[in-house]
Amino acid sequence: MAVIEVHGLRKRYGRHQAVDGIDLTVERGEVFGLLGPNGAGKSTTVEILEGYRPRDGGDVRVLGEDPGTAGRRWRARIGVVLQQANDSAGLTVREVVRHVAGFYPAPRDPDAVIDLCGLSDKADAKLRTLSGGQRRRVDVALGIVGDPELLFLDEPTTGFDPQARRQFWSLIRSLAAEGTTIVLTSHYLDEVEALAGRLVVLAGGRIVAEGTPATIGGRTEESTVSWRDADGTHQVSVADPTALLAGLAGRNDPQLTDLRVQRRSLEDVYLDLIGEAR
Amino acid sequence: MTTLTVPLPSTLRTGLSRGAVEIKQFFRERDAVVFTFALPSCILIMLGFIFDEPLEGYAQVHASQVFAAGMIAYGIVSTAFISIGIGISGDRDDGTLKRLRATPATAGAYLIGKVVLVAVTTLAEITLMLAVGVLLFDLQLPTDAGRWLTFGWVLALSVIACTLLGIAASSLARSARSAPAVMNLPVLALQFSSGIFVHIAALPAAMTAVSSFFPVKWMGQGFRSVFLPDALAAQEVAGQWEHGRTALVLAAWCVLGLVLCLATFRWTDRRTS
Numbered sequence: 001m002a003v004i005e006v007h008g009l010r011k012r013y014g015r016h017q018a019v020d021g022i023d024l025t026v027e028r029g030e031v032f033g034l035l036g037p038n039g040a041g042k043s044t045t046v047e048i049l050e051g052y053r054p055r056d057g058g059d060v061r062v063l064g065e066d067p068g069t070a071g072r073r074w075r076a077r078i079g080v081v082l083q084q085a086n087d088s089a090g091l092t093v094r095e096v097v098r099h100v101a102g103f104y105p106a107p108r109d110p111d112a113v114i115d116l117c118g119l120s121d122k123a124d125a126k127l128r129t130l131s132g133g134q135r136r137r138v139d140v141a142l143g144i145v146g147d148p149e150l151l152f153l154d155e156p157t158t159g160f161d162p163q164a165r166r167q168f169w170s171l172i173r174s175l176a177a178e179g180t181t182i183v184l185t186s187h188y189l190d191e192v193e194a195l196a197g198r199l200v201v202l203a204g205g206r207i208v209a210e211g212t213p214a215t216i217g218g219r220t221e222e223s224t225v226s227w228r229d230a231d232g233t234h235q236v237s238v239a240d241p242t243a244l245l246a247g248l249a250g251r252n253d254p255q256l257t258d259l260r261v262q263r264r265s266l267e268d269v270y271l272d273l274i275g276e277a278r
Numbered sequence: 279m280t281t282l283t284v285p286l287p288s289t290l291r292t293g294l295s296r297g298a299v300e301i302k303q304f305f306r307e308r309d310a311v312v313f314t315f316a317l318p319s320c321i322l323i324m325l326g327f328i329f330d331e332p333l334e335g336y337a338q339v340h341a342s343q344v345f346a347a348g349m350i351a352y353g354i355v356s357t358a359f360i361s362i363g364i365g366i367s368g369d370r371d372d373g374t375l376k377r378l379r380a381t382p383a384t385a386g387a388y389l390i391g392k393v394v395l396v397a398v399t400t401l402a403e404i405t406l407m408l409a410v411g412v413l414l415f416d417l418q419l420p421t422d423a424g425r426w427l428t429f430g431w432v433l434a435l436s437v438i439a440c441t442l443l444g445i446a447a448s449s450l451a452r453s454a455r456s457a458p459a460v461m462n463l464p465v466l467a468l469q470f471s472s473g474i475f476v477h478i479a480a481l482p483a484a485m486t487a488v489s490s491f492f493p494v495k496w497m498g499q500g501f502r503s504v505f506l507p508d509a510l511a512a513q514e515v516a517g518q519w520e521h522g523r524t525a526l527v528l529a530a531w532c533v534l535g536l537v538l539c540l541a542t543f544r545w546t547d548r549r550t551s
Contacts, residue, residue: 051380052380072286072382072384073382076381076382078380079380080380084373085373086372086373087369088303088374089372090307091302095299095302096299099295100381102287102295103292104286104381106284126306142377146381
């Protein structure tokens with residue numbers, strides 16, 4: 001059974017149709033990416049799935065229940081990592097993780113979670129003394145300490161330095177490897193490409209593309225072949241580069257260099273997609 | 279993965295755990311501790327030394343003792359109403375409530391945590407104020423059980439009413455930054471008009487007529503009846519302690535506070551919901 005099933009989801013704020021008929025299915029164990037510019041309806045969609053917001057229309061099933069009416073037992077099975085939080089500033093990492101663990105019927109071991117999130121050195125530090133990246137890892141620790149089947153991550157690495165992002169990614173991968181279903185929203189395309197098995201792109205409250213990071217938006221349909229020779233630099237876009245490559249190889253040109261075959265970058269595809277929708 | 283047969287932690291247990299965390303956080307905020315606790319005692323010390331003369335017609339009682347008794351009402355308003363209102367507003371602002379809402383913790387558990395915090399801080403506040411009253415102004419602690427019984431029920435009704443109204447009032451503030459102003463204005467107005475910062479016999483009748491609809495006047499009157507000689511009842515608006523009416527008005531505010539609480543409590547602030 002799918003972990004998340006959404007059909008025809010709609011949400012309006014005043015005259016603004018924030019979510020305009022979305023269909024989604026997320027299977028157990030997937031890392032599912034939700035991509036889109038600001039105002040595309042990502043956060044609204046996720047907050048409806050998390051049970052924070054009521055919807056205007058559509059069928060939504062998360063872990064088999066309607067998030068609008070689901071109770072405590074259901075909330076014990078999901079984990080939410082909020083986009084921004086600066087609560088509990090006066091508590092230490094260990095205190096707050098233990099405290100939140102106590103809300104759940106069968107939590108993970110708080111110290112193991114602190115360790116998993118790379119916070120062992122900071123376990124007795126107050127939250128207010130942590131850096132932005134460390135603070136985000138505390139948020140993740142609090143999101144997973146209840147041992148959720150489904151974890152929502154909203155813009156999890158905003159403000160991270162590159163090394164912290166890599167560490168964070170490996171944490172998410174290890175959670176996914178343990179079987180946790182993960183819904184990830186992000187502005188960062190490389191993050192979605194690195195983590196998500198499948199993704200949708202939202203724009204204007206609708207899904208404009210759906211697929212895997214490798215295939216979305218026709219990424220595989222066209223490749224760009226570029227090279228340099230005595231005549232200068234060349235760049236050709238073709239559906240099937242093999243004939244062109246064979247031709248180039250057959251020339252036996254000693255000056256041929258910098259040969260590259262590239263798919264369009266996810267960023268190019270993404271910008272096209274959200275551009276079309278505007 | 280969670281097993282469906284494992285019971286969820288009870289609201290009471292989670293609530294007590296919230297209470298422990300609330301107290302830890304409160305006492306680690308040194309500014310909050312100093313100001314919340316010091317302000318009522320500080321005002322008491324000021325007023326007590328300014329109005330130190332014996333009351334006219336009651337040679338054995340000083341005006342400072344009347345203030346010391348009535349000011350306990352301000353102490354309770356400060357730790358129950360103001361602190362809770364500002365605290366909840368802050369919890370909406372910094373994500374505490376949003377985080378809790380995504381967990382199996384209930385609104386009831388959150389509120390139990392606040393009640394535990396109020397209980398501890400109010401007891402500490404009253405202890406401090408009584409110490410100031412006794413040490414600086416010769417306030418006499420009652421020796422008979424009847425007066426302590428009165429103290430008990432006036433305290434209980436006052437704390438319940440103020441806490442519930444504080445929870446309800448937290449929804450009036452649009453953000454944590456505006457909360458202190460929103461909470462303090464009505465409080466200060468009531469301290470003057472209810473005869474807490476001013477001797478009640480000195481107030482115009484129209485003012486006490488209005489303030490009689492609010493709890494502070496009755497809280498002050500109740501605490502004066504505990505710590506002052508019965509002869510002082512003649513100084514009250516009705517010329518007597520009016521225990522029955524005090525209980526009735528405070529109980530009515532408890533009920534109203536509960537209704538307002540249930541009607542207005544929001545997990546998030548207005549801007550995000």
